[in-house]
Amino acid sequence: MLIAAAIFAVVAAAVAFYFFMLESLRWAEPETAAIFQLRGANASATAQLAYNLGFYNLFLAVGAGLGVVLLVAGNAVAGLTLMTFTTACMLLAAVVLVLSDRRLGRLSLVQGGPAALSLAFSLLGT
Structure with missing residues (x-):
């Protein structure tokens, strides 16, 4: 389960990095x-x-990536904690996005889907 959580955390980090690029560099x-x-x-x-x-998205991406690195390096507690916190933040941000404007539901799913899967696998794996 933790391997799946780590894979989806990497995907969630890539999506958060993509949002960083859109919001901070290509707005x-x-x-x-x-x-x-x-x-x-x-x-x-x-x-x-x-x-x-x-930049909030960039920091979450870095946090999720660092969590995966720590997990793979053998520091499961720190890695899982960081992965869980950052993916929970990403998921909650996606919920806020869709609640603020229902037309952004698809965008919210792109933002929150991988984070939700990572979070679910993290919680199932503990």
């Missing part, structure tokens, strides 16, 4: 506006907030 791009269903001036008006939010 003004039309493709990003389409993904987040932004219209017109909304992208420029929210750029500073998105930049900051992207």
